[in-house]
Amino acid sequence: MPKGAAVPFSEDEIAELCRLHAEGKGRNEIARALGRSLRGVSIHAGRLGLTFDRTATEAATRARKADLEERRVILAEALQEDAERLTEQLWAPHWVFNFGGKDNSYERRLLDEPPADAKKNLMSAAGIAIEKSLKLVPPEREDLEGLAAVDAWLRGMMPGGE
Template sequence: MPKPKFSKGGTVTDEERAEIIRLHGEGNGRNEIARLTRRSLRTVSLICAGEGLTFDVTMTEEATRHRMANLAERRAILAEALQTDAEKLTEQLWQPHWVFNFGGKDNTYEKRLLDEPPPDAKKNLMASAGIAIEKSLKLVPPRDDDGTEQVGSLLTSLYDKLRDRHGDG
C-alpha cells in the first residue's frame, strides 16, 4: 500500500490537485483518492467536479440496492418472529398458569397452578402481544390487496370511454 503523500487540511497545492486528477484518470474512486492523498471526500469531490470529472456510481448503486434488499429481508424475518411471539403470548391467555409467592413472616415460598392466568397476568400478556403485533406491522406494513385501487381505475377508465363516446352531456 503506497504511503500517503499529502497531509490533511490546509490549502490544496497545485501538485495535490494534479495528483487527485491523475488518480481519477487511473480509475480510482473518490474514497480511494481521498485515502491516498489524505484529503477529505468533499475536497476530492470538489476538485474533480471543478474539472468536470465524475465518478462511476454503478457499483455504489448496486451495493445500495443489495443492502436495501437485505434489510427488507431481515425486517420481514423479524416481523415474522414478532408475529410468532404474539401468537405464543395470546395462547398463554387460556393455558394453565403457575403463580408464585415469596414472603410472609416466615419468608416462605409457595406456588399454585391455576386453570388460566390471573387478570393482571392476562393484561401483561395482551400488552406484550399487542406490542409485538404493532412492531411487526411497522416493520412490514400490510398491503392493501382488497382491489379498491383496481376498481377505481376500472371505473375511471369506463367513465373516460363513455365520455369520449357520448360527450359530457
C-alpha cells in the same frame, strides 16, 4: 480560511487527481493516494468538471437496503411468533406464586388458566408485538381490505353487533 473550507490543492495534486481519475480510480482511492479528505477530492474534482462513476455505490446501496429489509422481515416474523406464544398462554394452565408473610413462606398453585391481571399483561404484550411487527413489515393494500372484512365480521359476532 473559514471552517469547513477545502484546503487548496497544489498544481501537482491537481495533476495527480486528473491522472488518477483518467485511470478510472474512484473518489475514495484518489483521496487515499493524495492523503486528502473525501470532501476535498469531491470539491476539487467538481471544480475541474470531473465526475465519478456511481454504479458500484448505487448497487451497494441497493444491496444494503435489501439486507435491511430482510432483517426487518425476520424481526417481524419473530415478533409475530412471540405474540402467538403469548396468546397461547391465555388459556394454558398457569402457576401462581405467593412469597412472604411473617414466616417468609413460599406457596404455589396451578390454575386452569391465568388470572385476569396476568391475561391483561399477556394481551398487552402480544398487542405490542403485533403492532411492532406490522410497523416493520406493513401489510399490502389488498391485505388491509381483507383485515377490514375480518374486523367487520368480528364486530358482527359481538352481542349487539357493535
